[in-house]
Amino acid sequence: MTPESRPRLAPKVRLRLDQKTHHFLLLFPERGVLLNPTAGEIIKRCNGRNTVTTIIDHLMQTYEGQPRQVIETETLNLLQQFHARGLIRVET
Amino acid sequence: MNKQYRPYTLIAELTHRCPLHCAYCSNPIDLLKYRDEIDTNTWLRVFREAEALGVVQLNLTGGEPLLRNDLESLIEEAGKLGFYINLITSGVPLTRQRLVHLRDAGLNSVQVSFQSVDEAAAERMCGQPALHQKLTVAEWVKALDLPLTINTVLHRENLHEVAEIIMMAERLGADRLELANVQYLGWALRNRQALLPTREQLRGARLVAREAKERLAGMMEVLFVMPDYYAEFPKTCMGGWGQRFLLVAPNGLVLPCHLAHTISGMQFDSVEHHSLEEIWFESPGFNQFRGETWMADPCRTCERRHIDFGGCRCQAFHLTGQADTTDPACSLSPDHHLIETARRQVQDAIGSLIPLEYRRAKVLD
DSSP states (O other): OOTTOEEEEOTTOEEEEOTTTOSEEEEETTEEEEOOHHHHHHHTTOBSSSOHHHHHHHHHHHTTTSOHHHHHHHHHHHHHHHHHTTSEEEEO | OOOOOOOOEEEEEOOSOOSOOOTTOOSOSSOOOGGGOOOHHHHHHHHHHHHHHTOOEEEEESSOGGGOTTHHHHHHHHHHTTOEEEEEEOOTTOOHHHHHHHHHHTOOEEEEEOSOSSHHHHHHHHSSOOHHHHHHHHHHHHHTTOOEEEEEEEOTTTGGGHHHHHHHHHHHTOSEEEEEEOOOSHHHHHTHHHHOOOHHHHHHHHHHHHHHHHHTTTTSEEEEEOOGGGOSSOOOGGGSTTTSEEEEOTTSBEESSTTGGGSTTOOOOBTTTSOHHHHHHHOHHHHTTSSSTTOOTTGGGOTTHHHHTTSOHHHHHHHHSOTTSOOTTSTTSTTTHHHHHHHHHHHHHTTOOOOOOOOOOOOOO
16 A cells, blocks of 8 residues: 555445444445544545545545644555455555 | 444344255254245335344345245345345355346345365265355356355364365455354254364364465455354354344344244244334343343453353353353353363264264154
8 A cells, every 4th residue: 555556445345324323334245344434534535546645635634733644644554454354455 | 221232234034944954054943934934025124124223234044045036126125225235045046147136136245155175075064965056156156246255164074174165265266255163052062073173173274264364365354263162261142142133033033143032931022013123122032131230150240241241142051051151161151061071072073973963844743
């Protein structure tokens, strides 16, 4: 995962809004993850077109006042973690 | 009324009918008949009520769910409710054309069970020659762009195959491989003497699975589930009684797990008489083992009580006769000697092929 990577959801994964919590929900075979608001902001932009840098730029606007370094670290951590679980793929 | 609990997964046991006769089947000993099964409209109401309760995952299982000829309409309606729909199947009564229909109706993923990589060994466990058909079905699943889960139940007679099972799953392009050791309840408890492995077998298989898990990370998820007979602490059964899972049996009985109704004295309700919401929140059966007030020593004061909730209630009942006692699989349980004795008996049975009692419906009277 680099700033130029273009992450997208793996084909088995569906992203939807959870009616009970109004958070985003990732669903995949027999499992699911309820995303916290920050994770939701990141994952909903993983469409295979946005680069990691673009996603971070968006988050900078959403979370105004946060240092870029912090947002960058958190975003990369989350994406790497989901990538290792096979939930997102990376276009290079 | 306690509204803190939310079911995320509905396990819809559509039927107990099945072409296979696996000696470790998780269905109850008293299998339900076709005439006991609830109809299409009742299932559709169950789906709607489950969605309203917060369910997001739907597991269509059985028995063999493909034996329901309304499966297409059930999937179509379930898809409209936003569920992620998983078909859990033996693959036996399936054609490519029907799989296309199921996919087009909105099916999201398919889990195919494999008893063994060897036809004779597989047939010994399930009573039918089915391996070739299963391989074909797995190929269709991938060819139709559906996510594929391979599930193999592990026991003494196939634990040495784990490396080959992993190779098979890789060759098939599986997205997920479940290597789940038998849990010794129901049919499997009857066949425990034939199925329970040795500690050495498990150690070897677990190492192979761990290596594959690391090597395949991000491509194929490899899951290895230990049998609780060899664990120090019991499993967190169903994520806790009545906490995350709802199971509806073929006759409409609503349960926290596959076998909860086999505990004597427990009362469970049917969707034919109550709404899912009433049953989930208010029924005595679901509330019986929620929280901690029911716990006795050593669970009552144990620091692990929030982790494993005292283990499996069905196992506690079927091994000790009491459902509200610590799961004997726990090394802290006063009944743990029952597990130790079973493990010792395995050592005497090594090398011998013990006759199996196959899953079959009782003959009608």
